[in-house]
Amino acid sequence: MENKNNSRRDFIKSAGLASAGFMIVPRNVLGKGFVAPSDKLVVAGIGVGGKGKSDLAKFFESGKAEIAYLCDVDDRRAKDSVAAYPKAKYYKDFRVMLEKEHKHIDAVSVSTPDHNHAVQAMAAMQLGKHVYVQKPMTHDIFEARALTAAAEKYKVVTQMGNQGSSGDGVRQLVEWFDAGIIGDVHTIKIWTNRPIWPQGIPWPTEKPPVPSELDWDLWLGTAPKKDYVDNLIPGSWRGWWDYGTGALGDLGCHLMEAPFRVLGLKYATDVQASVGSVFTSWGKRGVFPESCPPSSHATLTFPKTEKTQGPITMHWMDGGIKPERPEELGPDEMFGDGNSGVLFIGTKGKMMASEYAANPRLLPLSRMNEVNVPKKLERVPGSAEGHYAQWVEGCIAGYGKKQLSSPFEMAGPLTEAILMANLAIRVADMPFPRTNGNGMHYPGSNMKLLWDNQNMRVTNFDVANQFVKRTYREGWSL
Secondary structure (H helix, E strand, C coil), X not given: CHHHHHHHHHHHHHHCCCCCCCCCCCHHHHCCCCCCHHHCEEEEEECCCCHHHHHXXXXXXXXXXXXXXXXXXXXXXXXXXXXXXXXXXXECCHHHHHHHHXXXXXXXXXXXXXXXXXXXXXXXXHCCCEEEECCCCCCCHHHHHHHHHHHHHHCCCEEECCHHHHCHHHHHHHHHHHCCCCXXXXXXXXXCCCCCCCCCCCCCCCCCCCCCCECHHHXXXXXXXXXXXXXCCCCHHHHECCCCCHHHHHHHHHHHHHHHHHHCCCCCCXXXXXXXXXXXXXXXXXXXXXXXXXXXXXXXXXXXXXXXXXXXXXXXXXXXXXXXCCXXXXXXXXXXXXXXXXXXXXCCCEXXXXXXXXXXXXXXXXXXXXXXXXXXXXXXXXXXXXXXXXXXXHHHHCCCCCCCCCCHHHHHHHHHHXXXXXXXXXXXXXXXXXXXXXXXXXXXXXXXXXXXXXXXXXXXXXXXXXXXXXXXXXXXXX
């Protein structure tokens, strides 16, 4: 790599160590803590504004990553990262960047809207690049299964951006459960105040001009061709099924990860959901199939695992819906973190945590003074903030050499559970004309969807299977 070689030559000259055939400077010569240019991970960012900007900053802060390539379809969103890494080459089309620069890139960070995660990550993995992908890992169940398999096939180091999986909190929950403090867990309840963007609304009818800094066609990527609308970028795309995955996609990976790790969950066997409705006039329900509903409650069933005595029922609630407060929690004590939380219900007690599995607590809270379980699990240096450096160091070490908190082998099944809940939510909100021609009805809202995991199919309501694997826009493929 030309830039890499130049920086190495400059360093050797400045250190006075240049000699014939001296290509790599040994660590003992550089001194403790110094990372030679040849030992740095060369990172390319796809989607470098917002969360992508902070992801790149965290990789850079590890001291072991060189941010060498930037790619974003929107110059407005990219400007801060461009200013922060003035030597990095900038592209608008990730396909062009990978085609021209793949020989110089070690790893790729993907922080784009959900609908483009899979094609971008897969393109990088097929070139042998390690990948970090923001949550949720993918938009569709089929994509999650495909990326999980690809990570193993191409032997690349992977990490999903649910940094709570590196936190101390989830490890504390595992230690309490493994020590038998709350007995056998049979029920999980999860809730969030999301969405905090518009949902349950019609697609805008205005057709404003596309901003000159934005390549709208590239932003659409795999999604159907539509005219540009205002206020979709940077965050409101989450509430539209073509691009986002709603509240589940935003916070599900942060809140469901702890139950997956604590109980050893993998794939669900069935799912059902109910959704909040929007009424456009007295007694008339609004039908907005392109938009996620304003609130939902999904229930997933997981089979018995090696860590449980029977199946586990997981409840997901969003849009401000919360489960009943546990009787062990005082009337003025915080439930979760006020906005979000996860509650484990066991045969001998309960435990809960906040978003990212932070602030784990036993219930009643007085048990926190009574229970002392020794630490058995190694903590990630930096806790949740160490999630980024963990991936960088894993990439430098190579596939299979270091343990990561959210590699695709773990993030894939977690993502599938989130997307299965979304599948049920979409079905519950899907209108069908009544046979008598009098209005609409919603048969999916009263149905438990049975899941054939091996074949990735709903077996008792075929219309739901259209959401397992969507059809990409012509010119895009996985």
